[in-house]
Each structure stands twice: as C-alpha cells, then as structure tokens.
Amino acid sequence: MSNVEAEPAEVTCSSTPGGAEILEPRDVPLGGPRAMSVRRTLPQKQRSLIGAWCFCDHYGPDDVKMDVAPHPHTGLQTVSWLFTGEIEHRDSHGVHAFVRPGELNLMTGGRGIAHSEVSTPSSTVLHGVQLWVALPDAHRDAPRDFQHYAPPAVTLDGAAVRVFLGELAGSTSPVTTFTPLLGAEIILPAGATIELGVAPGFEHGVLLDTGDVTVGETALTPGALGYVGTGRTTLTLGTRDGARVVLLGGEPFGEEIVMWWNFVGRTHDEIVSYRDEWQAEADRFGRVDGYDGVRLPAPPLPGGRLRPRGNPA
Template sequence: MSNVEAEPAEVTCTSTPGNVEVLTPRDVPLGGPRAMSVRRTLPQKQRSLIGAWCFCDHYGPDDTSMDVAPHPHTGLQTVSWLFTGEIEHRDSHGVHAYVRPGELNLMTGGRGICHSEQSTPASTTLHGVQLWLALPDAHRDAPRDFQHYAPPTVNASGASVRVFLGELAGSTSPVRTFTPLLGAEIVLPPGTSVTFDVAENFEHGVLLDTGDLRLGDTALAPKALGYLGTGHTTLTLSTDGGARVVLLGGEPFGEEIVMWWNFVGRTHDEIAAYREEWQAETDRFGRVEGYPGDRLPAPPLPGGRLRPRGNPA
C-alpha cells in the first residue's frame, strides 16, 4: 500500500530505547475527498520507530474498496497482513499475487520498486494492517524481492499465535529480513492471560485490533499501540472480554532515516532525487504491468528542507 496523503509530512527518525508508553493513532485519509481512512500509530512525534518498524497503518473493518495506482518505494520492505478481505498486488519485480487473511506478503523495495494494490471485486470489507520496515544502510539498495508465507497457528496458554516474522512461542518464520525482527498476530479468548518469552535486546509494540487488553499492568485504549522498551525478557498480555493484537518487535534501529511520501532515505537531497526519478519514469522503479490506469504522481516537496524528528531519549 502507498502513503497517498496529498501533503505527506517529512520525518527524520531515530530509534532509542524508552519506557512503557501508549501511542494513540491519528486518522489519516488516503486518496482525496472519497478517501479510505486509516489509523496511523507510526511514525508520530513521541516515537518514530520500533526496531526497524517505521510505519504502521491500521484500517477497517470498513465496507470499502481499495484502488491504489502504481507508486514507488525506496529503502524499505512493505509488510501486508489482512484480517478480512482480499487485495490484488502487482509490482515491477513481475509479481502478481494476492493478499489474504492470515498470509504474509513482504515486498522489498531497496534501490527502487513500484507496485499497485486493488481490492478484488468479491471483497467488500477490508480490515488489516500495512507496515513498513526500514532497511539498514548496508542493505538499503537491496534488489527487488517478494516473499509470501502462510504461518501456522500455534497455541500459547490458550492464545492463538501466528508468527509471520521472527520467532515467538516456539514458532519461527522462514521469511528473510535485514535486521532482527518479530511480527505476530495473537488472538486471546475471554479471560486469558499469557506471558511470552521475548528477546531482552528487542523493543516491542502491541497494536490492539479488537477487544480489551492489558500490556503488563497498562490498559490499552481501542486501536492504540503499547510500546515496551528494551531490557525485558517477558511480555504479558491479558484480556477480560477477548482481544486480537499485532505484536511487533526488533532491535533498536540505531540509524537516522528520512521518510517522506513513499521513500525512505537518509537526506533531503536523496529524497528529492528519488522524487525526480519517479516523475521522470526512470528505470530505478520499473513498471507495473497489468494495472488498468496511470501511475500515481508524486506530491510536491514541502517548502524548505526536510526537518529532523526523532524518538525521545
């Protein structure tokens, strides 16, 4: 999925360990007056990254359709995870695939890639998350790639767990990433409390999709994301009425990145050059075959240079 805001914010991000905190989502309309609305918890002023996770959009369940024209990416991997619906994916790596509930699609757009996303005709309700992973400097020009994985469901003290990246509850994903990461969907029945062993050098984010949830002793508001810094060997989730969450984790990223529109880079000048290449239709991004429409034009750059913004110390 694209960030199709008409006036995307400029963000320079750093990742630093922090205390437990709750991130409240902001509503972002994607695509103009008849936009699809999403809830964005990353990036924001109080925290920009969780590990390499640098972007988190949460949407639905909405009776809506999606039609995002071909658009570019650099310096990142996109992670698509659905709860309801079906989305058709095409990209300039030549991949034509579908995003379905419980199945991971991970696209690498290091040096440059473009793709389109359309909900299928039979899919009237969309509900899921769209996530981005920043690539570390050593791999941010990685070639185009696409991985698909349908993780098995494992039981952890009554909770149902699907690990789509990394390792949790004895389940390991084979999907390749460029930094140590964790990504999982967890469903807790009513009255459940479960404690997971987690990596002490990871920071974690728990996104509440549905239901009620406590992260340790902290209650999360609906659709909020609870952040837990490094230094913890366990993570406890509990619910009274039942809940579904997405658990994200990773080693603190340790690098500054500049995010604007659909680009992840390191400097203002780099981002401006990516934009020019997209507008000029250079071979950096390639072409999407089979999409019945035009490419998405890049919005104008903001006035002045892109300004730094990062996590609290």
C-alpha cells in the same frame, strides 16, 4: 500501500530504548470519494520507530474498495497483513499475487520498486494492517524481492499465535529480513492471560485491533499501540472479553533515516532525487504491468530542506 497524504511529513528517525508508553492513532484519509480512513500510529512525534518498524497503518473493518495506483518505494520492506478481505498486488519485480487473511506478503523495495494494490471484486469489507520496515544502510539498495508466507497457528495458554516474522512461542518464520524483527498476530480468548518469552534486546509494540487488552498493567484502547522498551525477557498480555493484537518487535534501529511520502533515504538530496526519478519514469522503479489506470504522481516537496525528527531520548 501508498502514503497518499497531500502533504506528507518529512521524518528523520532514530530509535532509543525507553519506558512504556501509549501511542494513540491519528486518522488519515486515503483519497477518493469513498476514502478509506486508516489509523496511523507510526511514525509520529512521540515515537518514530520500534526496532526497524517505521510505519504502521491499521484500517477497517470498512465497507470500501481499495484502488491504490502504482507508486514507488525506496529503502524499505512493505509488510501486508489482512484480517478480512482480499487485495490484488502487482509490482515492477513482475510479481502478481494476492493478500489474504492470515498470509504474509513482504515486498522489498531497496534501490527502488513500484506496485499497485486493488481489492478484488468479491471483497467489500477490508480490515488489516500495512507496515513498513526501514532497511539498514548496508542493505538499503537491496534488489527487488517478494516473499509470501502463511504461518501456522500455534497455541499458547489458549491463545492462537501466528508468527509472520521472527520467532515467538516456539514458532519461527522463514521470511528474510535485514535486521532482527518480530511480527505476530495473537488472538486471546475471553479471560486469558499469557506470558510471552521475548528477546531482551528487542523493543516491542502491541497494536490492539479488537477487544480489550492489557500490556502488563497498562490497558490499551482499540487502535492504540503500546510501546515497551528493551530489557524485558517476558511480556504479559491479558484480556477480559477477548482480543486480537499485532505484536511488533526488533532491536533498536541504530541509524537515522529520512522518510517522506513513500521514500526512505538518508538525506534531503536523496529524497529529492528519488522524487525526480519517479516523476521522470526512470528505470530505478520499473513498470507495473496489468494495472488499469495511471500511476500516482508524487506530491510537491515542502518548502525548504527536509528537517529531522526522531524519538525522544
């Protein structure tokens, strides 16, 4: 999904271990007369990254149509995960695929890629998350790629766990990432409490989609993201009435990045160059075939040089 804010914030990010905290979402409209409203928990001033996860949009359930025209990405992987609906994906790697509930679509836009996303005619309700993963310096110019995976549900103390990235509850995803990561959907029945064995070198985020959940002793409100720092070997989730959550994790990202619009880079000048190349229809991003419409223009750059923002120490 594109970040279609008219004045996207520039972000230089670094990640450091810290204590537990709650990241409240902010509402961001995604353009057009029937604009989707997404709840964005990453990035924000309070925290910019969880592991290499650098962007988290949570949307729906909304009775809307999605039509995101071709737009560019650099230096990241996009992770699409749906609860309800269906989205048609086309990209400049030549991939034509569909995003469906319970199935992961992961696109690598290292050196540069473009893609479009359109809800299918039968989809009137959309509900899901759109996530970005920052690529480390050694792989940030990785070639275009696309991976699809439908993880099986495994049962843990009555909860259904689908691991789409990494390893959890005895289930391992075969999908390739460039830093150690965890991504999973967990559905807890009413009255359940589960203890998850997690990697102590990871920091974690628990996004509450529906219902009620506690992370340890901390209760989350729907749409909030609960952050837990490194050093934990277990993570306890509990619910009164039942819940669905998305669990994200990863080793703290030891590099600074600059993120503006749909680009992840390392310097102001790189971001300017990426924008200029997109506006000039340069080969870096390629072409998206099969989309009926024009591509998204890049918004204007802010006045002055892009300034760093990162996690608190």
